[in-house]
Amino acid sequence: MSDKISRILKETGTLREGHFLLTSGLHSSKYLEKFNILQYPRHARFLCRQIADAFKDREIQLVAGPALGGVILAYEVAAQLNVKCIFAERENGKRSFRRGFRIEPGTRVLIVDDIVTTGGSLEDMVTLIRNYQGKVAGIGVLFDRRPDTDGQDEDIPFFSCQKIPLPTYKPENCPLCQKSIPLVKPGSGL
DSSP states (O other): OOHHHHHHHHHHTOEEEEEEEOTTSOEEEEEEOTHHHHTSHHHHHHHHHHHHHHHTTSOOOEEEEETTHHHHHHHHHHHHHTOEEEEEEEETTEEEOOTTOOOOTTOEEEEEEEEESSSHHHHHHHHHHHHTTOEEEEEEEEEEOOSOOTTOOTTSOEEEEEEOOOOOBOGGGOHHHHTTOOOBOOSOOO
């Protein structure tokens, strides 16, 4: 882990320990509370600069992120790339563009998100953009907590500011549940 990112995580109290129910339905003994970082514009700007720099030569025309954390990231990365940004919200259990947001066919879109655990939100975003006939030109995230990247679409360039593989468990195999440690559901999972 880079020294600067390690300092940011420590300074902001972003990495938490306990027994957490993740948005994916998995359990974990560690949780990254991204809003502890995003409340500090200087930290968000620093991390978003890494994403913007990774894709500056990819002819990005639009940055899109899933609500809620992706809204802030999409805005900051788009500002640094000098392009427009939009975000997707959940509607009837699926991600959709609302508020008049749309993607013109052929638009080169950079997807940004906060933390990847299973990749489900990213898959939803890729599908949504392709449904508009947009071109997914890349994916940039703050943290990739997956132990490996199997299943990552090889045709889509991927960048994470930091890979932090953290343990996850299916509820039926969770050692924390077996020890009756209370389960906490952080965030809202919008």
